[in-house]
Amino acid sequence: MIKISNLNKNYDNKKILKDINLEIDSGSIFGLLGPNGAGKTTLISTLVGLTPLEQGDITVDNKNIKEELAYIQSISSLIPQNLAFYPTLTTKENLEFFGGMLGFHGNILKSKIENVIDITKLNEVYNQEARRYSGGLKRRLNIAIGLLSDPKIIYFDEPTVGIDPQSRNFILESIKEMKQDNRLIIYTSHYMQEVEFLCDKIAIIDRGEIIKKGDLSSLLIEFKATVKTTNKTIEVKLDNLAEELERLKSDGQIVKSINYGHDLESYFLQLTNRKLRD
Amino acid sequence: MKELYHTLKYALKKETIALWRNRSALLPLFLMPMMFILIMSLAQQDIYKEYTNAEVKYIIVNLDKQARSLKFVEELKKDKNLKFIEKSSLKEAKRLTLDEKYKFTLLINSDFSKKLYKITAKDLIEIYTSSITKAHQKLYFESKIIQKIMALKIKKMVDSMTMYNDKIKASTPKQMIHTHYLYRLEHKSEIPTATQQNVPAWIVFSMFFVIIPIATLLITEREDGTLDRLRAMNSSKFILFTSKIIPYMVINQLQLYSMILVGVYIVPLFGGDKLDVDINFFALFIISIAISFGAVGFAIFLSTLMKSIEQASIVGALSGVIMGAVGGVMIPKLVMPPLMQSMTVLSPMSWGLEGMLDVFVRDLGVTSVLYESSVLVLFGIISLILAYGKKL
Numbered sequence: 001m002i003k004i005s006n007l008n009k010n011y012d013n014k015k016i017l018k019d020i021n022l023e024i025d026s027g028s029i030f031g032l033l034g035p036n037g038a039g040k041t042t043l044i045s046t047l048v049g050l051t052p053l054e055q056g057d058i059t060v061d062n063k064n065i066k067e068e069l070a071y072i073q074s075i076s077s078l079i080p081q082n083l084a085f086y087p088t089l090t091t092k093e094n095l096e097f098f099g100g101m102l103g104f105h106g107n108i109l110k111s112k113i114e115n116v117i118d119i120t121k122l123n124e125v126y127n128q129e130a131r132r133y134s135g136g137l138k139r140r141l142n143i144a145i146g147l148l149s150d151p152k153i154i155y156f157d158e159p160t161v162g163i164d165p166q167s168r169n170f171i172l173e174s175i176k177e178m179k180q181d182n183r184l185i186i187y188t189s190h191y192m193q194e195v196e197f198l199c200d201k202i203a204i205i206d207r208g209e210i211i212k213k214g215d216l217s218s219l220l221i222e223f224k225a226t227v228k229t230t231n232k233t234i235e236v237k238l239d240n241l242a243e244e245l246e247r248l249k250s251d252g253q254i255v256k257s258i259n260y261g262h263d264l265e266s267y268f269l270q271l272t273n274r275k276l277r278d
Numbered sequence: 279m280k281e282l283y284h285t286l287k288y289a290l291k292k293e294t295i296a297l298w299r300n301r302s303a304l305l306p307l308f309l310m311p312m313m314f315i316l317i318m319s320l321a322q323q324d325i326y327k328e329y330t331n332a333e334v335k336y337i338i339v340n341l342d343k344q345a346r347s348l349k350f351v352e353e354l355k356k357d358k359n360l361k362f363i364e365k366s367s368l369k370e371a372k373r374l375t376l377d378e379k380y381k382f383t384l385l386i387n388s389d390f391s392k393k394l395y396k397i398t399a400k401d402l403i404e405i406y407t408s409s410i411t412k413a414h415q416k417l418y419f420e421s422k423i424i425q426k427i428m429a430l431k432i433k434k435m436v437d438s439m440t441m442y443n444d445k446i447k448a449s450t451p452k453q454m455i456h457t458h459y460l461y462r463l464e465h466k467s468e469i470p471t472a473t474q475q476n477v478p479a480w481i482v483f484s485m486f487f488v489i490i491p492i493a494t495l496l497i498t499e500r501e502d503g504t505l506d507r508l509r510a511m512n513s514s515k516f517i518l519f520t521s522k523i524i525p526y527m528v529i530n531q532l533q534l535y536s537m538i539l540v541g542v543y544i545v546p547l548f549g550g551d552k553l554d555v556d557i558n559f560f561a562l563f564i565i566s567i568a569i570s571f572g573a574v575g576f577a578i579f580l581s582t583l584m585k586s587i588e589q590a591s592i593v594g595a596l597s598g599v600i601m602g603a604v605g606g607v608m609i610p611k612l613v614m615p616p617l618m619q620s621m622t623v624l625s626p627m628s629w630g631l632e633g634m635l636d637v638f639v640r641d642l643g644v645t646s647v648l649y650e651s652s653v654l655v656l657f658g659i660i661s662l663i664l665a666y667g668k669k670l
Contacts, residue, residue, distance in 0.1 A: 080503040081503075
């Protein structure tokens with residue numbers, strides 16, 4: 001669905017993206033992880049045509065982004081981290097405006113609006129001004145606007161920032177359902193549990209480079225094992241596991257269990273270093 | 279074309295609703311120029327009145343006290359616009375003049391009577407006035423005094439020539455010259471009032487002040503990601519621009535007619551002159567639409583240059599004030615020195631003001647405002663082309 005080859009991006013003589021190569025298939029939820037300033041937003045912006053492609057090549061649905069950006073934009077939808085709608089307008093008015101800007105009108109627009117209202121359950125606030133909504137409702141309206149075009153590819157940029165657990169759960173469940181119909185969902189978040197819950201595949205990007213990519217479950221087990229003995233628990237690199245087990249045995253320790261892999265958060269921190277970022 | 283119509287319809291609907299819900303933010307666009315019109319029309323009432331009707335209070339110090347100087351003082355007494363008191367002390371008279379109690383001190387020198395009818399007469403009179411007296415007031419007073427002296431001299435000459443014919447009465451210098459003001463419409467016969475001058479000026483100023491809300495709106499949309507979202511939807515800039523231009527042009531029209539109503543109904547309530555609306559309204563419509571287009575186009579261009587709302591507010595307000603000052607809104611072009619007068623063309627407000635003055639003051643019609651209107655439309659188009667090429 002998306003193929004990125006040798007993508008490079010510079011800004012003020014600084015490399016923002018370095019040799020990005022990535023292939024993402026449809027019908028999946030792809031997690032794009034990275035610390036702040038890693039290049040996630042630039043990558044997404046390039047994929048939706050907000051930032052021009054300078055070096056490299058991108059094809060989306062077998063169409064080259066340089067040649068068929070309008071088509072690519074018509075099948076893609078960006079749901080930004082910002083609440084990108086008009087707070088003085090109601091849900092109905094916001095959806096009518098953005099639907100109108102997408103080229104829908106009349107009964108088609110009406111049915112598109114009904115559809116996204118059904119998905120995001122915004123019926124109760126349909127005619128209320130958005131500035132009075134809770135954080136969760138605002139996020140749902142932000143998502144509803146992104147779904148109006150019934151896109152094949154949806155980019156979610158931190159869609160659960162600043163909302164209560166119920167709303168977060170509702171949004172995550174809704175996103176999981178969106179994977180159906182062979183859609184591709186690209187999901188960025190700082191919440192590793194969300195990524196673990198949603199994503200099939202991930203790429204970790206740091207300082208403009210993809211430092212790890214692949215199937216989430218295999219990535220999580222490839223790196224470490226947690227060894228429990230009678231009186232301690234230690235984390236061991238898989239490369240050293242055999243040696244470590246020998247050493248424990250010679251020390252008279254009895255190994256009670258070995259758990260392969262670890263949670264995404266610690267894996268992420270390990271890869272991107274624990275140093276504080278902006 | 280049909281799709282464009284529908285898209286534009288939804289975009290316009292959104293802008294209209296958003297503006298209406300946030301209408302309190304638009305209040306300054308109406309209140310500010312209303313206040314200016316009211317204050318300026320009242321404060322400048324006398325400036326635009328013919329100065330010959332103004333009363334001038336002054337002091338006479340007569341060091342001569344002879345028949346001719348007394349006759350001269352008698353002549354001065356006949357002038358209904360010149361009101362004087364007499365003082366014997368020049369020092370006291372100067373102090374009162376310096377304190378602005380009296381505009382001038384007129385010193386009649388001690389040899390006035392002796393020299394008056396001599397061809398080589400010099401230094402008959404000395405005038406003292408405060409350094410802040412305006413040049414036109416000084417000139418007016420000097421010419422009045424010269425007129426009175428010349429009248430005495432002419433009378434003497436005529437008397438000597440016509441001593442055998444009592445029926446001939448010499449004409450006074452005032453009777454020799456009469457100034458007439460020219461108007462396109464025959465029924466007009468009055469000098470334009472302060473209201474007539476101020477309403478068009480502040481209309482132009484307020485119309486350009488839409489720079490601030492438009493720039494603020496666009497920058498808010500940029501900051502909250504709405505513009506990026508619209509760009510990612512492949513929305514056209516044409517629609518985005520048009521949806522901003524049309525509602526603000528309507529607001530400009532509302533401003534225009536509010537200001538006219540203030541001039542007609544509110545200013546007279548406070549003792550000011552009523553705005554004369556016996557004007558060509560079609561010409562007014564054309565020039566006001568052109569001003570609007572120029573102002574909104576410039577606002578959109580400016581918003582592409584600004585990085586934050588705070589910056590847009592400051593730069594928007596400053597550019598409005600500078601354009602107003604250079605363009606002759608705050609200081610009439612007439613009183614500017616030649617260099618500054620030639621610089622007014624740099625301000626789009628000057629073109630708008632000239633067009634408005636054509637309508638409100640010079641009573642001209644559509645053809646007269648076409649040139650100024652074309653310049654303003656061109657200014658708007660150039661601004662929009664520049665904005666089109668930049669990232670919103």
